[in-house]
Amino acid sequence: MPFTSSDIAKIIxxxxxxxxxxxxxxxxxxxxxxxxxxxxxxxxxGIIHALYIILKY
Incomplete structure (x- = not known):
C-alpha cells in the first residue's frame, strides 16, 4: 500500500x-x-497510537 501525500501530512x-x-x-x-x-x-x-491509527486505516 503506497503512501499518499495526505498520509504523509497526517503523519507529520x-x-x-x-x-x-x-x-x-x-x-x-x-x-x-x-x-x-x-x-x-x-x-x-499518544504519538504511537496516532501513528498506529493512521497506518492501519
Missing part, C-alpha cells in the same frame, strides 16, 4: 499534535478519546 501532524492526526483519519469517536487520554498521560504513547 500526528507527530506534532497526536489527537489532530487521529481526528483527521477517523473523526471524533472512541479512537480520538483514547488518543486524547494517552496524550495527556504521556506524549509518546
Amino acid at each position: 501532524v500526528a507527530i506534532i499534535l497526536p489527537p489532530v492526526g487521529v481526528i483527521l483519519e477517523r473523526g471524533c469517536g472512541a479512537d480520538f478519546l483514547i488518543n486524547v487520554l494517552l496524550t495527556i498521560l504521556g506524549y509518546i504513547p
Whole structure:
C-alpha cells in the first residue's frame, strides 16, 4: 500500500499534535478519546497510537 501525500501530512501532524492526526483519519469517536487520554498521560504513547491509527486505516 503506497503512501499518499495526505498520509504523509497526517503523519507529520500526528507527530506534532497526536489527537489532530487521529481526528483527521477517523473523526471524533472512541479512537480520538483514547488518543486524547494517552496524550495527556504521556506524549509518546499518544504519538504511537496516532501513528498506529493512521497506518492501519
